[in-house]
Amino acid sequence: MSVQAFVNPDDIRTRFSQAMSAMYKTEVPLYGTLLELVGEVNCETLAAEPALAEQLRRTGEMERLDMERHGAIRVGTAEELATIRRLFAVMGMYPVGYYDLSCAGVPVHSTAFRAIHEDALQRSPFRVFTSLLRLELIDNPALRETSRAILARRSIFTPRVLELIEQFERVGGLNAAEAETFVEEALETFRWHREATVSAEVYRQLHDQHRLIADVVAFKGPHINHLTPRTLDIDAVQVGMPRHGITPKAIIEGPPRRKCPILLRQTSFKALQEQVDFIGEGRVTAGSHTARFGEIEQRGVALTPKGRALYDQLLQSTREVIRGEDDPETYQRVLGDHFADFPDDYDLMRRHGLAYFRYFVTGKGMAGKADGSLPGDLESLLRGGYLSVEPLVYEDFLPVSAAGIFQSNLGDQGRDSYAQLSNREQFERDLGASVNDELALYAETQRRSLEQCAAQLGLASLG
Numbered sequence: 001m002s003v004q005a006f007v008n009p010d011d012i013r014t015r016f017s018q019a020m021s022a023m024y025k026t027e028v029p030l031y032g033t034l035l036e037l038v039g040e041v042n043c044e045t046l047a048a049e050p051a052l053a054e055q056l057r058r059t060g061e062m063e064r065l066d067m068e069r070h071g072a073i074r075v076g077t078a079e080e081l082a083t084i085r086r087l088f089a090v091m092g093m094y095p096v097g098y099y100d101l102s103c104a105g106v107p108v109h110s111t112a113f114r115a116i117h118e119d120a121l122q123r124s125p126f127r128v129f130t131s132l133l134r135l136e137l138i139d140n141p142a143l144r145e146t147s148r149a150i151l152a153r154r155s156i157f158t159p160r161v162l163e164l165i166e167q168f169e170r171v172g173g174l175n176a177a178e179a180e181t182f183v184e185e186a187l188e189t190f191r192w193h194r195e196a197t198v199s200a201e202v203y204r205q206l207h208d209q210h211r212l213i214a215d216v217v218a219f220k221g222p223h224i225n226h227l228t229p230r231t232l233d234i235d236a237v238q239v240g241m242p243r244h245g246i247t248p249k250a251i252i253e254g255p256p257r258r259k260c261p262i263l264l265r266q267t268s269f270k271a272l273q274e275q276v277d278f279i280g281e282g283r284v285t286a287g288s289h290t291a292r293f294g295e296i297e298q299r300g301v302a303l304t305p306k307g308r309a310l311y312d313q314l315l316q317s318t319r320e321v322i323r324g325e326d327d328p329e330t331y332q333r334v335l336g337d338h339f340a341d342f343p344d345d346y347d348l349m350r351r352h353g354l355a356y357f358r359y360f361v362t363g364k365g366m367a368g369k370a371d372g373s374l375p376g377d378l379e380s381l382l383r384g385g386y387l388s389v390e391p392l393v394y395e396d397f398l399p400v401s402a403a404g405i406f407q408s409n410l411g412d413q414g415r416d417s418y419a420q421l422s423n424r425e426q427f428e429r430d431l432g433a434s435v436n437d438e439l440a441l442y443a444e445t446q447r448r449s450l451e452q453c454a455a456q457l458g459l460a461s462l463g
């Protein structure tokens with residue numbers, strides 16, 4: 001019997017990410033326009049900043065830049081979430097992080113499915129921010145039960161994709177033909193359906209409770225609600241959007257513009273009003289639904305727990321004095337003033353233990369090994385140019401920013417937080433697994449790079 005080669009999950013993820021992008025371009029043409037704008041801005045930025053271009057080349061970021069994107073979906077039940085986890089595992093994507101959005105008045109909690117090893121991230125960084133509706137936060141008991149019943153009736157996966165997931169779990173992989181079918185069938189789960197599963201009246205009730213609840217409950221499946229390319233200059237894209245007929249949200253979420261970008265900055269364009277057909281007694285009623293949008297992001301260095309605590313503190317102190325949506329310029333200035341306390345220099349961030357880095361052996365390092373002239377400790381190796389250091393890119397999301405993105409697209413600025421506490425244990429029970437700790441993943445990548453350097457230089461350790 002011949003052994004059939006399994007397709008690498010990274011390749012399945014790459015293909016899926018391309019297929020998803022192609023589908024979303026036809027569903028939401030403005031996403032295609034945004035991709036073009038981001039492509040132009042990235043080209044201009046690389047031409048204007050040769051040092052940045054060189055850094056991206058050295059770290060391999062350059063090859064992944066054009067294919068880099070994230071998407072977001074919202075599921076309705078624990079079973080859907082658990083099966084989504086198994087579906088993403090076929091593509092080498094695992095749950096990372098727990099995000100509670102209920103404190104921002106959005107009745108969901110979330111995780112991000114993504115690759116976790118730096119080599120796999122390098123091959124395809126595609127991620128999906130995945131939220132589970134918290135039905136228990138619907139305060140009207142009758143509507144809660146209606147929603148539960150509607151969700152219980154739908155099945156969001158094709159029979160074939162379920163078979164292929166089971167097969168993957170049984171034998172440990174998919175061959176080329178199966179992988180191709182898997183991508184096609186998995187795509188169906190994320191497709192937009194114009195026909196709602198409810199009447200206009202039920203839709204209205206759901207919508208009055210929260211637009212997000214209508215978005216999850218009233219449709220056949222968890223349509224992808226945005227796809228987000230990565231830009232090298234988010235301020236330039238923000239300014240460029242209106243010229244391309246795109247209306248951006250008022251402020252860029254996250255940290256201010258800096259010489260050395262940290263974490264993640266994001267902005268989106270407003271959700272589109274789309275035609276839907278509500279079902280009724282024997283006839284359809286035309287209506288509309290507003291949920292799908294476009295977003296862009298600029299990624300910076302991942303922060304250590306210490307750096308993250310400082311970020312959270314500075315963001316919070318900014319938000320205590322200004323909220324931003326009414327006066328974006330003042331907001332950016334006040335944000336910048338508060339972040340003056342965060343060193344804008346990679347070497348300072350590294351020495352203060354604020355951010356994660358990757359280390360590389362230089363030509364001089366290899367020469368030093370050959371002639372036995374290497375110093376033994378990390379700082380001397382760096383100072384002497386035997387090692388170089390590069391910022392490790394943040395691969396995750398930010399809860400306050402995510403809440404801002406949700407709110408700007410749900411037309412729901414001022415909603416109070418829900419009284420119920422975040423419930424990570426329940427989320428993990430529903431998911432059928434615990435979520436990975438993102439900070440531990442960055443620390444491991446940094447440690448692996450130091451180990452590799454030590455091995456290359458023939459040194460015992462560089463911890």
Ligand code: OOG
Pocket residue numbers: 071072073074129131225266295397398401402403405406
């Ligand atoms: C997810 C919003 C969060 C991000 O990039 O922070 C998000 C959603 O709207 O479903 O995508």
Ligand code: NI
Pocket residue numbers: 070071072129226228295405
């Ligand atoms: Ni997003």
